[in-house]
Amino acid sequence: MLRALEIRDMLIIDRLDLMFQPGLNVLTGETGAGKSILLDSLGFVLGWRGRAELVRSGAAQGEVTAVFELSSGHAARGVLEEAGLPVSDELILRRVNSADGRKTGWVNDRRASGEVLRRLSDTLVELHGQHDDRGLLNPSGHRTILDSYAAISAELAAVRAAWAERRGARKRLEAAEAALAEMRAEEEFLRHAVEELDTLAPGPEEEAELDTRRRTMQAAERIREDIARASDALGYEGAEGAMANALRWLEGASDKAEGRLEAAIAALTRAMAELDEAGREVAECLDALEFNPHDLEETEERLFAIRGLARKHQVAPDALPELAATLSGRLATLERGAEDIAELTRAVKEADGAYDAAAERLSAARVQAAERLDAAMATELAPLKMERAVFRTEITPGEPGPEGRDAVAFTVATNPGAPSGPLNKIASGGELSRFLLALKVCLSEERNRGVTMIFDEIDRGVGGATADAVGRRLKALAGGGQVLVVTHSPQVAALGAHHWRVQKRIEQEMTLSTVTPLDADAREDELARMLSGDTVTPEARAAARALLAG
Secondary structure, eight states, X not given: OEEEEEEEEETTEEEEEEEOOSEEEEEXXXXXXXXXXXXXXXXXXXXXXXXXXXXXXXXXEEEEEEEEEOOTTOHHHHHHXXXXXXXXXXXXXXXXXXXXXXXXXXXXXXXEOHHHHHHHHHHHEEXXXXXXXXXXXXXXXXXXXXXXXXXXXXXXXXXXXXXXXXXXXXXXXXXXXXXXXXXXXXXXXXXXXXXXXXXXXXXXXXXXXXXXXXXXXXXXXXXXXXXXXXXHXXXXXXXXXXXXXXXXXXXXXXXXXXXXXXXXXXXXXXXXXXXXXXXXXXXXXXXXXXXXXXXXXXHHHHHHHHHHHHHHHTSOGGGHHHHHHHHHHHHHHHHTHHHHHHHHHHHHHHHHHHHHHHHHHHHHHHHHHHHHHHHHHHHHHGGGTOTTOEEEEEEEEEEEETTEEXXXXXXXXXXXXXXXXXXXXXXXXXXXXXXXXXXXXXXXXXXXXXOEEEEESTTTTOOHHHHHHHHXXXXXXXXXXXXXXXXXXXXXXXXXXXXXXXXXXXXXXXEEEXXXXXXXXXXXXXXXXXXXXXXXXXXXXXXXXXXXXX
């Protein structure tokens, strides 16, 4: 609930500090004293869109701070957590409006956008008045109001889930149909490309292997003759034979050389081993360079075929196997396309059926809740001197969506036999105020606790016993919670648990507004003024005392 409101340099308020309490808080004062400015200032700090120019004339900036008390399960805590803002039992909102129009907001000393402030305000404050287009008078919100009254979150969740599945099934079918149509348009290309790729069947990295083999075979003809000569020179008719003879001769002479040839013989033996190794390597190279000229032709043909196919499809040669798999998959999808479409169509029909069933259950729950709400409204309207008025919650078929397929509108008929119509078009100002109050009383259950309700002159146009009935409903509505009422009715003001008077004063040729909390004596004076006008009579004071006595 709202605990404190501090206003600095806003319109005709220079400095104002208000401490609010639970229960029914009443603000009274003459017309033009500044009561609406309080609401404008509160709306400003809550991020509501209102007047463009709020800064007091001559001031550099205007500033409003609002302090709210949050219960443990208050919905504002979830908004704070989602926005990454500090969460505690006390919520401090502050917003500054500079003279050049720039607005800056803070939540618990952290910078926050106007959007975050507005999301918080939805959990903190409800404003009701004759021009309330944010709440009960807005037909687009009537279905949400009825759902809140009906407490049908489970049915709503089921419809939302069924709608999401239905939408997903339809999207999958549409995507499959579009893909199938696209593939059918290129069916001839797919079949030809897959056949061509399957026929060639290029392997991964085959192009590099073929290129290496081709270059090797091309080089073989040029180098094989020299390698063959080298092989002959290393063989028995060449170096190997000569070294073998030399070794045989040296070994024959070694016994008579008294050891002088041993090192030479050892070196020659090692050289013979190396020569043998070289001969084997050269022979293996000659074997490797032995090829059939037809092999070169076949290698070149396949290499050029792979490269040509890669250019045709604008991919690297090594990507051809992956391309073949992709195109084969698309062709397979095309070939089983009719079967897939049939399966997806069955899924759409099942999703449609599940949504229809969930929406039907939701509609039935809404119809039952509408009957309960209409009966509750009849009970609430009687004490407000509107026992002949008829309130109806009309449920008609609407466009299917995640919230079901019902259109909901609150209609009224103010007199028996009179045609019914929209709430905000049929009722007069005073009647409208009472309809709104009765509707709010019906909707105000435990789920609304923690929300500060503000009624801006909702009792306008009524007086006497009817005004007293309005005040008593407001007092009942404030039980266990917090209600702020801006009123011109002494009957309503007398029922407030806390009373403030809004006055204008002139200082140095400047009009300023002040708000003063009233004690018992001051309340009597204020009620007497409201009853009699500028001149307070003894009779007005007596009437004021009687109102305060209840």
